[in-house]
Amino acid sequence: MFRDYNYKSKFSFTIRTAIVFTILLSMQITAFSQEKKKIEILDAEYAEKVANQPNAQRLVNHVKIKHKSILMWCDTAYTYTGTNKVDAFGHVHINQGDTLHLYAEKIFYNGDNNFASAYDSVQLINKGLTLYSDTVDYDLAANIGYYDNFGKIVDSTNVLTSIIGQYYINTNMMHFYKEVHGYNDKYTLDGDTLLYNTQTGRIFMDGPTTIRDSSNTLYAEDGWYDSKTGEAELKKNPKVFGDHQELTADYIEYNQENGDGKAVGDVKIQDLENKIIVTGLNAVYNKITETASVTDSAVFMIYTEKDTLFMHADTLRTIPDTITGEKIVNAFYGVRFYRTDLQGVCDSLVYFTKDSVVQMHRAPVLWSDIHQLSADKIDMKQYVNAPDEMHLTNNSFIISKQDSGKFDQIKGKNMIGYIINNKLDHIDVDGNGQTLYYAKEKGQMIGLNRAESSNIGIKFKDGQIFRISFLKSPEGVLKPILELTEEEKKLSGFDWQIDLRPLSRYDIFNRKEKQESKKKQEQIEDLSQP
Numbered sequence: 001m002f003r004d005y006n007y008k009s010k011f012s013f014t015i016r017t018a019i020v021f022t023i024l025l026s027m028q029i030t031a032f033s034q035e036k037k038k039i040e041i042l043d044a045e046y047a048e049k050v051a052n053q054p055n056a057q058r059l060v061n062h063v064k065i066k067h068k069s070i071l072m073w074c075d076t077a078y079t080y081t082g083t084n085k086v087d088a089f090g091h092v093h094i095n096q097g098d099t100l101h102l103y104a105e106k107i108f109y110n111g112d113n114n115f116a117s118a119y120d121s122v123q124l125i126n127k128g129l130t131l132y133s134d135t136v137d138y139d140l141a142a143n144i145g146y147y148d149n150f151g152k153i154v155d156s157t158n159v160l161t162s163i164i165g166q167y168y169i170n171t172n173m174m175h176f177y178k179e180v181h182g183y184n185d186k187y188t189l190d191g192d193t194l195l196y197n198t199q200t201g202r203i204f205m206d207g208p209t210t211i212r213d214s215s216n217t218l219y220a221e222d223g224w225y226d227s228k229t230g231e232a233e234l235k236k237n238p239k240v241f242g243d244h245q246e247l248t249a250d251y252i253e254y255n256q257e258n259g260d261g262k263a264v265g266d267v268k269i270q271d272l273e274n275k276i277i278v279t280g281l282n283a284v285y286n287k288i289t290e291t292a293s294v295t296d297s298a299v300f301m302i303y304t305e306k307d308t309l310f311m312h313a314d315t316l317r318t319i320p321d322t323i324t325g326e327k328i329v330n331a332f333y334g335v336r337f338y339r340t341d342l343q344g345v346c347d348s349l350v351y352f353t354k355d356s357v358v359q360m361h362r363a364p365v366l367w368s369d370i371h372q373l374s375a376d377k378i379d380m381k382q383y384v385n386a387p388d389e390m391h392l393t394n395n396s397f398i399i400s401k402q403d404s405g406k407f408d409q410i411k412g413k414n415m416i417g418y419i420i421n422n423k424l425d426h427i428d429v430d431g432n433g434q435t436l437y438y439a440k441e442k443g444q445m446i447g448l449n450r451a452e453s454s455n456i457g458i459k460f461k462d463g464q465i466f467r468i469s470f471l472k473s474p475e476g477v478l479k480p481i482l483e484l485t486e487e488e489k490k491l492s493g494f495d496w497q498i499d500l501r502p503l504s505r506y507d508i509f510n511r512k513e514k515q516e517s518k519k520k521q522e523q524i525e526d527l528s529q530p
Contacts, residue, residue, distance in 0.1 A: 039067040039084050039111055044077075055081040063088070067111045070140065071095045074107075084111030092118070096140055100169065101125040104136070114141035122147075126169055129155040129198050133165075143169040157201045158184050158227050172199040180209075184227060186256070187213045201228040213256050215287060216242045220252075230256025242287075244273040244325075249283070259288030267294060271318075274327055274353045277301040278316055290320040290327075299508070300329060300337075302351075311337035312508040313349070326354040334510055335360075338502040341422035343367045345500050346378075356382040366390065367501045370463045371424050372399040373417065374495070388419040398427065399496055400463065406445070408437040408465050409491045410458060423463070429456040436491050437465045439478055448484055451476030 041047075045061035056078055059065075065072040065079075065086060075090025086109045094102040094109070094116060103125070104118035116138045118124075124131040124138065124145050133151035138144070145167040152161040153174055163178035174196040182189035182196075182203070191209035196202075203225045211218040211225055211232070218225065219241075220234035232254040234240070240247045240254055240261070250265030263283040269292055270277045278301070280294035293315060300311040313331035321328050329351040336345050347362030358380040360366075366373040366380075375392035382388045392398075392415040400408040413431030417424055433456035439449045457469035479488065502508050 037068055037084075037111075039065055039079065039086060041079065042066055050078065053080075055083075057081075067109075068114075069097055070109075070111075072107075072109065085109065086111070099127055100143075102136070102138055115139055124167065127198075129153060131165070131167055145169070153196075153198075155198060158182055158196070160189075160196060172197055174198055182227075186230060187211055187225075187227065189225075200226075202226050215256075216240050216254075218254060230254075232256075244271065246270045246272070247283075247285070259286040261285045261287065269294065269318075271327065273325055275303050276318075276327070276329070276353070277303070278318070280316065291318065293317045297509075300331060300351075307340055308505075309337055309339040309342075310505040310508055311335065311349070321352065321354050323354050326352070328352055336502050336508040336510075338505050338508050341368060343502045344378075345502070365497055365500065367498075368419070368422075368424055370401050372401075372496065372498070372501075373397070374497075375415070387425060390417040390419065391415075392417070395493070396429070397491075397493055397495075399494065400465070401496075401498075402438055402464065403445075406438055406489070407494075407496065408435075409494065410435050410456075411491050411493065412456070424460050426460060427456075427458045429458070431455070434491055435465075435468060436489075437468075438481075445481055447478045447480045448489065449476060449478045450488075 041059060043062055043064035044059040048058050048060070050056040050058050059077045059079065061075065063074050063077045065077060067084060072086065072088060072092070072094050074088035074092040077089070078087040079085070088107045088109065090105065092104050092107045094107065102116065102118055103121070103123040105120035106118070108117045110116075118136045118138065120134060122133050122136040124136055131145060131147075131151060131153045133147040133149070135147055135149055136151070137146040146165070148164045150161070150163055151165045152159065153165070153167070160174070160176060160180070160182040162176035162180040165177070166175040168175070176194050176196065178192060180189070180191040180194055189203065189209065189211045191205060191207060193207040194209060195204040195206065205220055205223050205225070208221050209219070213230060217240070218232055218234060219239040220236055222236035223232065223234040223238065225232040234252040234254065238249060238252040240252060247263060247267070247269050249263035249267040251263065253262040255261065261284070263285070265281060267281060267283040268277065268279050269283065269285075278292070278294050278298070280298035281296035283292060283294045285292035295315050298313060298316040300313070300316050302309050311331060313335045314333035315331070317330045317332070319328050319330070320326070331349040333347065335347065335349045337343065344360065344364065344366045346360040346364035349361065350359040351357070360378040364374065364378040366378060373390065373392060375396040376394035379391040379393070380388065394413065396412050396415040398410040398415070402408055410427060410429060411432075411434040412429035415427055415429050417427045419425065431454055433454055434452045435456060435458070436448065436450050438445045439447050451468070451470065451474045453470040453472050453474040455471035457471065458465055459467040
């Protein structure tokens with residue numbers, strides 16, 4: 001009895017195991033068959049066998065086929081027994097998920113790997129965007145379309161073309177490669193590699209890219225451009241330029257709509273029309289108002305065929321003049337400039353490109369050759385066919401170094417100096433004129449001549465006072481060199497500021513800090529001496 005019971009139990013267990021196995025196998029087969037769901041022929045006028053292809057049939061006229069979520073229409077199609085392949089011809093249309101449509105004259109569809117290859121007059125349409133090409137491969141599972149022999153996309157914002165393209169539908173991204181060209185009514189674009197967000201209209205640059213809008217041309221090798229708003233962020237070798245101006249920097253922000261922009265790192269603004277270059281590390285500008293401000297190591301340069309003036313200030317700002325094409329340049333705080341024939345310092349300065357006038361304010365000092373000129377305000381004006389002029393207003397003072405400790409001096413209320421061939425030629429003193437100059441005889445200094453007159457005309461030769469004309473009766477005296485005291489060698493207000501004079505284009509930055517540092521170092525060295 002025991003043996004019989006045991007035998008029946010084992011037998012029952014074996015049956016149950018076989019049934020469970022059969023059910024599981026059936027479920028796997030069902031799942032597999034669902035994964036490999038066959039194409040369905042929904043409509044066709046007729047079907048016929050294909051000679052020499054026993055597993056193929058040809059569907060003719062008004063063909064409609066379904067596979068999973070895919071619907072296909074065409075004039076003629078070939079299907080193959082045991083596969084999910086369809087070769088469709090004539091007015092082929094594939095629809096996936098209602099929103100995506102693929103049109104072509106010929107499509108080879110493989111349902112096993114959800115892949116379609118479309119040929120001739122291909123259009124891939126998705127949510128208002130159309131991709132045109134002669135050949136498109138479309139991965140229906142990943143929702144990615146490809147072309148490699150020229151294609152074009154058109155949406156409500158842009159037209160973009162390239163030799164190679166990839167459309168990532170799920171992420172709304174289009175990748176373009178080789179001979180990329182884009183345009184709408186606001187811009188044109190040329191590049192080699194870029195990405196385009198079909199939803200936002202933003203274009204991402206990956207390589208040399210040139211964008212032209214209504215007023216400027218943008219160039220960069222990295223960054224983005226918003227084709228809807230005209231905003232841009234240019235990151236690698238960026239440049240923004242127009243007919244007469246050019247901006248380069250390490251990084252540039254640009255907004256076409258409101259004209260605002262920002263540039264950072266090795267900023268260079270070049271005004272080709274007025275022959276001006278402004279450099280610095282930070283700049284903000286507006287192309288509509290034509291204003292720009294540069295800070296941090298800011299340098300202003302104005303160049304001619306003969307020479308270039310280099311000027312530094314804490315802040316440089318350009319604004320348009322009332323005359324079209326002309327500019328006003330403002331320099332604020334710690335102004336220092338250098339040209340081979342002229343150097344100067346002041347607190348602030350204004351330059352007018354219209355008539356080449358420079359106005360120096362607050363403690364201005366000029367140096368030309370051996371001469372130092374100072375006043376409450378100094379104006380300089382350049383002429384083409386006449387001597388350049390320097391107007392010194394209030395507390396005017398000119399010092400000319402003749403020898404160690406010996407200086408010719410001219411003092412007055414207002415003065416006008418005339419420059420010929422980059423040298424001080426003559427000076428007119430208007431009001432409270434005083435002169436102190438060394439008289440010479442046969443090249444030797446014989447005495448110090450002091451004279452006073454309300455109005456004085458002074459002629460220079462080889463940097464020295466050559467002739468003095470007193471428009472009113474002068475009061476003067478010549479005193480021998482050996483009889484001079486130190487006080488008699490200087491007019492009141494004498495201030496020889498040679499330590500402030502820029503000595504080269506590289507010396508236009510703050511020398512005061514250098515001097516203070518040097519003085520401090522000397523003090524430390526003195527304290528360290530035994």
